[in-house]
Amino acid sequence: xxxxxxxxxxxxxxxxxxxxxxxxxxxxxxxxxxxxxxxxxxxxxxxxxxxxxxxxxxxxxxxxxxxxxxxxxxxxxxxxxxxxxxxxxxxxxxxxxxxxxxxxxxxxxxxxxxxxxxxxxxxxxxxxxxxxxxxxxxxxxxxxxxxxxxxxxxxxxxxxxxxxxxxxxxxxxxxxxxxxxxxxxxxxxxxxxxxxxxxxxxxxxxxxxxxxxxxxxxxxxxxxxxxxxxxxxxxxxxxxxxxxxxxxxxxxxxxxxxxxxxxxxxxxxxxxxxxxxxxxxxxxxxxxxxxxxxxxxxxxxxxxxxxxxxxxxxxxxxxxxxxxxxxxxxxxxxxxxxxxxxxxxxxxxxxxxxxxxxxxxxxxxxxxxxxxxxxxxxxxxxxxxxxxxxxxxxxxxxxxxxxxxxxxxxxxxxxxxxxxxxxxxxxxxxxxxxxxxxxxxxxxxxxxxxxxxxxxxxxxxxxxxxxxxxxxxxxxxxxxxxxxxxxxxxxxxxxxxxxxxxxxxxxxxxxxxxxxxxxxxxxxxxxxxxxxxxxxxxxxxx
Amino acid sequence: xxxxxxxxxxxxxxxxxxxxxxxxxxxxxxxxxxxxxxxxxxxxxxxxxxxxxxxxxxxxxxxxxxxxxxxxxxxxxxxxxxxxxxxxxxxxxxxxxxxxxxxxxxxxxxxxxxxxxxxxxxxxxxxxxxxxxxxxxxxxxxxxxxxxxxxxxxxxxxxxxxxxxxxxxxxxxxxxxxxxxxxxxxxxxxxxxxxxxxxxxxxxxxxxxxxxxxxxxxxxxxxxxxxxxxxxxxxxxxxxxxxxxxxxxxxxxxxxxxxxxxxxxxxxxxxxxxxxxxxxxxxxxxxxxxxxxxxxxxxxxxxxxxxxxxxxxxxxxxxxxxxxxxxxxxxxxxxxxxxxxxxxxxxxxxxxxxxxxxxxxxxxxxxxxxxxxxxxxxxxxxxxxxxxxxxxxxxxxxxxxxxxxxxxxxxxxxxxxxxxxxxxxxxxxxxxxxxxx
Numbered sequence: 016x017x018x019x020x021x022x023x024x025x026x027x028x029x030x031x032x033x034x035x036x037x038x039x040x041x042x043x044x045x046x047x048x049x050x051x052x053x054x055x056x057x058x059x060x061x062x063x064x065x066x067x068x069x070x071x072x073x074x075x076x077x078x079x080x081x082x083x084x085x086x087x088x089x090x091x092x093x094x095x096x097x098x099x100x101x102x103x104x105x106x107x108x109x110x111x112x113x114x115x116x117x118x119x120x121x122x123x124x125x126x127x128x129x130x131x132x133x134x135x136x137x138x139x140x141x142x143x144x145x146x147x148x149x150x151x152x153x154x155x156x157x158x159x160x161x162x163x164x165x166x167x168x169x170x171x172x173x174x175x176x177x178x179x180x181x182x183x184x185x186x187x188x189x190x191x192x193x194x195x196x197x198x199x200x201x202x203x204x205x206x207x208x209x210x211x212x213x214x215x216x217x218x219x220x221x222x223x224x225x226x227x228x229x230x231x232x233x234x235x236x237x238x239x240x241x242x243x244x245x246x247x248x249x250x251x252x253x254x255x256x257x258x259x260x261x262x263x264x265x266x267x268x269x270x271x272x273x274x275x276x277x278x279x280x281x282x283x284x285x286x287x288x289x290x291x292x293x294x295x296x297x298x299x300x301x302x303x304x305x306x307x308x309x310x311x312x313x314x315x316x317x318x319x320x321x322x323x324x325x326x327x328x329x330x331x332x333x334x335x336x337x338x339x340x341x342x343x344x345x346x347x348x349x350x351x352x353x354x355x356x357x358x359x360x361x362x363x364x365x366x367x368x369x370x371x372x373x374x375x376x377x378x379x380x381x382x383x384x385x386x387x388x389x390x391x392x393x394x395x396x397x398x399x400x401x402x403x404x405x406x407x408x409x410x411x412x413x414x415x416x417x418x419x420x421x422x423x424x425x426x427x428x429x430x431x432x433x434x435x436x437x438x439x440x441x442x443x444x445x446x447x448x449x450x451x452x453x454x455x456x457x458x459x460x461x462x463x464x465x466x467x468x469x470x471x472x473x474x475x476x477x478x479x480x481x482x483x484x485x486x487x488x489x490x491x492x493x494x495x496x497x498x499x500x501x502x503x504x505x506x507x508x509x510x511x512x513x514x515x516x517x518x519x520x521x522x523x524x525x526x527x528x529x530x531x532x533x534x535x536x537x538x539x540x541x542x543x544x545x546x547x548x549x550x551x552x553x554x555x556x557x
Numbered sequence: 558x559x560x561x562x563x564x565x566x567x568x569x570x571x572x573x574x575x576x577x578x579x580x581x582x583x584x585x586x587x588x589x590x591x592x593x594x595x596x597x598x599x600x601x602x603x604x605x606x607x608x609x610x611x612x613x614x615x616x617x618x619x620x621x622x623x624x625x626x627x628x629x630x631x632x633x634x635x636x637x638x639x640x641x642x643x644x645x646x647x648x649x650x651x652x653x654x655x656x657x658x659x660x661x662x663x664x665x666x667x668x669x670x671x672x673x674x675x676x677x678x679x680x681x682x683x684x685x686x687x688x689x690x691x692x693x694x695x696x697x698x699x700x701x702x703x704x705x706x707x708x709x710x711x712x713x714x715x716x717x718x719x720x721x722x723x724x725x726x727x728x729x730x731x732x733x734x735x736x737x738x739x740x741x742x743x744x745x746x747x748x749x750x751x752x753x754x755x756x757x758x759x760x761x762x763x764x765x766x767x768x769x770x771x772x773x774x775x776x777x778x779x780x781x782x783x784x785x786x787x788x789x790x791x792x793x794x795x796x797x798x799x800x801x802x803x804x805x806x807x808x809x810x811x812x813x814x815x816x817x818x819x820x821x822x823x824x825x826x827x828x829x830x831x832x833x834x835x836x837x838x839x840x841x842x843x844x845x846x847x848x849x850x851x852x853x854x855x856x857x858x859x860x861x862x863x864x865x866x867x868x869x870x871x872x873x874x875x876x877x878x879x880x881x882x883x884x885x886x887x888x889x890x891x892x893x894x895x896x897x898x899x900x901x902x903x904x905x906x907x908x909x910x911x912x913x914x915x916x917x918x919x920x921x922x923x924x925x926x927x928x929x930x931x932x933x934x935x936x937x938x939x940x941x942x943x944x945x946x947x948x949x950x951x952x953x954x955x956x957x958x959x960x961x962x963x964x965x966x967x968x969x970x971x972x973x974x975x976x977x978x979x980x981x982x983x984x985x986x987x988x989x990x991x992x993x994x
Contacts, residue, residue, distance in 0.1 A: 225785075230791065232791040485775055520780075
C-alpha cells in the first residue's frame with residue numbers, strides 16, 4: 016500500500032514537473048471528484064488513509080495542502096450518517112459544519128453526529144511530507160523552508176523533480192541551501208548513479224550538523240565509494256561535534272547549577288547565616304510554586320491576556336507569601352529553639368510535614384499545571400548548541416536574585432544588622448539592635464527567596480506537594496560544600512556541583528553520577544570541614 | 558463512612574475552634590466503638606494519603622469509597638451494608654505492613670484494596686499470608702509473582718509492555734529502542750523482559766539503550782540530549798518509558814523544550830495516564846503514546862456511566878479516570894460476585910470462588926479472574942491529545958491473559974501458577990513437575 020502511494024506521488028510529481036513547471040493549478044480537479052477523494056480519508060484503517068492521502072496529493076489541486084493540514088492537526092471530522100468528511104466549528108452546544116472542499120455551509124449538528132478522523136504518528140509524518148512537496152513553491156519563504164525541511168525528513172526519492180524545480184526558482188539563499196540539502200537526502204534514497212550520490216554525500220557532509228550526521232550514518236555501512244565517502248564525512252562531522260558536545264554538557268551544568276543556586280540561596284541565609292537547620296526550606300519553595308499556580312488560575316479565568324506576565328505578577332506575591340509564612344514559623348517555633356540544632360531539625364521537619372499535608376488538603380494530591388509563558392517555551396540553536404529558553408531565563412534569574420540578595424546584605428541597614436547579629440549576637444544587642452526582630456526578618460527573607468525560587472522551578476518541574484523534598488538535600492549539599500555563611504560560596508558551590516554532575520552523567524549515568532558526587536562531597540568535607548569558603552569570625556570560632 | 562461522620566461532627570460544633578477540635582477528637586476515638594456494631598461487612602482501603610505516593614493513591618482510595626457507595630445503594634452484599642475502613646500508610650513501606658495487620662486483626666476487614674508500588678505489596682505479603690486475608694492489587698507491575706492471598710487486577714508485562722513494543726515495531730517501523738526507567742524493581746524487571754523480547758525478535762544489542770534515573774529525577778537535559786543523539790543513527794528510534802510518577806512532568810517538559818516531536822522519536826509510557834497529564838500542558842506532546850488496558854476516552858456505554866457517576870460522586874466535572882481505577886472497578890465487582898457465589902466472606906471460600914468469576918470491564922467487554930490470580934484484559938495503545946486525553950490508535954483483537962511468570966526470562970519461563978485444587982501452587986515448574994512453594 017505504501018509503495019503504491021509513493022508510486023502515485025512520484026508519477027504526479029514527474030508529470031507536474033515536466034509538463035507545467037510554473038502552472039500553479041488552482042483547481043486542477045472538479046469539486047465532486049475532489050470531494051470523493053477527500054471522503055476516502057474517513058474510510059478504513061491507517062493504511063487506507065495513507066493511500067487516500069497519496070491520491071489527494073496526486074490531484075495537484077491547490078486546496079489539498081490545507082485539507083491535509085487540517086487532517087494532520089486532527090481538525091477533520093466525518094459525519095456519521097453519510098460518511099461525508101467535514102470541518103467543524105464549535106457554536107454553543109452544537110457544531111457548525113462546513114465542506115472542506117467548497118467551503119459551503121452544511122448546517123448545525125449535535126456533537127455526537129460527527130466523529131474525528133483518527134491520525135497517528137505515521138500519518139502525521141506522511142501528511143507533513145506531502146504538504147512539504149505541495150508547498151515547496153509557496154509565496155512565503157518561511158513556508159518554503161519548513162516544506163524543504165519536511166521533505167528532507169521524509170527521504171523520499173520521488174521528491175527530486177519537485178525539488179529541482181523549486182531550487183531553480185528559489186530567490187532566498189538560505190531556503191535554497193535547505194532545499195539543496197533536502198535534494199541530497201532524496202538522492203541518497205534514490206537509485207541514481209554513484210556520481211550523484213557522491214556529490215550528495217559531500218553536500219550533506221558540508222552541513223556539519225547532527226541531523227546531517229544522522230542521515231549519513233544510514234549509509235556508512237554501504238560497500239564501495241559511496242559508503243566510504245559517507246564514513247569519511249561522518250567521522251569529520253563527529254570530530255567537529257565533539258567540541259560542541261563538551262560545550263553542551265557545560266551549558267547543561269550551568270543550567271543545573273543555576274537551579275541548585277536558586278534552591279539553595281534561601282537556605283544559605285536561614286542555615287548559612289542564621290545557623291538554623293531548616294528542614295522546611297523545601298516547602299517554602301513549594302509554596303512559591305503553588306502561589307504561581309494560583310496566580311495563573313486567576314489570570315486564566317479573569318484576564319487571559321495577562322498570561323505572559325503571570326510569572327512577573329507571581330514573583331512579589333510568592334516572596335510575600337513564603338516570607339510571611341517564614342516569619343510566622345520563626346516567631347512561633349524556631350525562636351524557642353536557638354542554639355539547639357537537634358530540636359530545630361526535628362521541629363522544622365514536623366513543620367515541613369504539616370505544610371505538605373496542608374497543601375495536599377487544599378489543592379489535592381495531584382500535580383497542578385503551571386503553564387510556560389510564550390517567552391519561556393521552546394529552544395534556539397547557537398551553532399550546534401541547543402539552548403532552551405526556560406533554562407536560559409532561569410540562569411539569568413538566579414544571578415539576578417543572587418546579586419539582589421548581595422545588595423540587601425551589603426548595602427542596607429537591615430543587611431548590616433543581620434551581619435552584626437550573625438557575627439556577634441550579644442555585642443549587636445548591646446549596640447541597640449533588636450536581635451529577635453532581625454532574626455525573624457532574616458528568616459522571612461530566606462523563606463521569601465525560597466518562594467521566588469519556587470516560581471522559577473515551577474517552570475521546569477512538577478508542582479505537587481512533594482516538590483520541596485526533591486530540593487532539600489541538594490540545597491544542604493550546596494550550602495555545606497560552598498561554605499556555611501558565605502553567599503559567594505553558595506554560588507561557586509552550586510555551579511561546581513552542577514557542572515561536575517553534568518560532566519559525569521554521560522559516563523556514569525544519572526544514578527551512579529549522583530552517588531559519586533555525594534562520595535566526593537564526603538571526602539571534601541573531611542579535608543575542609545567548613546566548605547570552599549570558610550567564614551572567619553568570632554561566632555564561628557565559639 | 559469514616560470521613561462522613563467526622564465532617565458531620567465538625568459542622569455541628571462550629572461555634573468555636575476548640576470545640577470542633579475536641580469533638581472531632583471524640584468522634585475519631587468513638588468511631589471504633591460505633592463501628593463494632595454487626596451487620597456490616599468491612600472493606601479495608603490501604604492507600605497512601607500522604608507522602609510521595611499520595612499523588613497517585615489518593616484517587617484510588619476515593620474510587621473504592623465510590624464503589625462501596627454505589628454497592629450500598631444497590632443494597633450491599635449478602636443483605637449487609639459495606640463499610641470502608643480507610644488507613645493511611647503514608648508512603649512508608651514498613652508502615653504498610655503494620656497498617657495491613659491493623660486492618661485485618663483489629664478492624665477485622667473481609668478484604669483489602671490497596672498498595673501501589675511493588676515494594677509496598679512485597680511488604681504486606683507476609684501479613685496477608687499469615688492472617689489469611691485477601692488483597693486486591695490494582696496497578697500494572699513487573700510480574701514474577703503469584704500469591705494465594707493476592708489478586709492482581711493491574712497489567713502484567715505481557716498485557717502492557719510487549720503489545721506496546723509490537724505496535725511501535727509494526728506501525729511505526731521502530732528499529733532502535735531506548736528503555737528509560739526509574740531505578741527500582743518494576744522498571745528493572747520490565748526492561749529485562751523487554752530486552753530479552755527484543756533480542757529474541759532479532760534487534761541488535763547495539764540498537765538497545767537502557768537508562769535508569771533516580772526517583773523524582775528533575776534534570777533531564779543530558780538524558781534527553783542522549784536520546785536525541787541515540788536517535789540520530791539513521792534508524793527509526795522510540796523510547797519505552799517506565800519512568801515513574803513525579804519524574805515524568807520534567808521529562809516531558811524537557812522533551813517539548815528540546816523539540817523532540819512524536820513524529821521523530823515517539824515515547825511510549827507505561828506509567829503515564831490521565832492523572833499524570835493533568836499537571837502538564839500537553840500541546841507539545843501530541844502523538845506520544847501510552848499503553849494501558851483502559852483510557853478515559855474509551856467509547857463504551859458502561860464507561861460513560863462510570864465517568865458520570867464518578868464525577869457526580871467527587872462533585873468535580875473535570876475529575877479524570879484512569880487505568881488503576883478501572884482495575885479497582887473490576888476487582889471490587891469480582892469480589893462482590895465471588896462473595897455472593899460463596900454466600901460468605903470467609904477468605905478461603907472467597908479465594909476459591911473468585912477464580913473464574915467474570916465481570917464487565919469499562920471498555921465494553923468482560924474480564925475474568927484466571928487460576929493464576931491475574932485477569933484477562935484488552936490492551937489499548939493511545940496517543941496523547943492536546944486536551945490531556947488519549948486517542949486510541951490500536952486495540953488488541955481479543956483479551957490478553959495476564960502472564961505472571963514471563964516467558965522471556967531465564968528461570969521463570971518454565972513456571973506457571975494455578976491456585977485451583979489440587980495443584981494450588983504459585984510457582985509450579987512444568988519441567989521438573991515440582992511446586993516451588
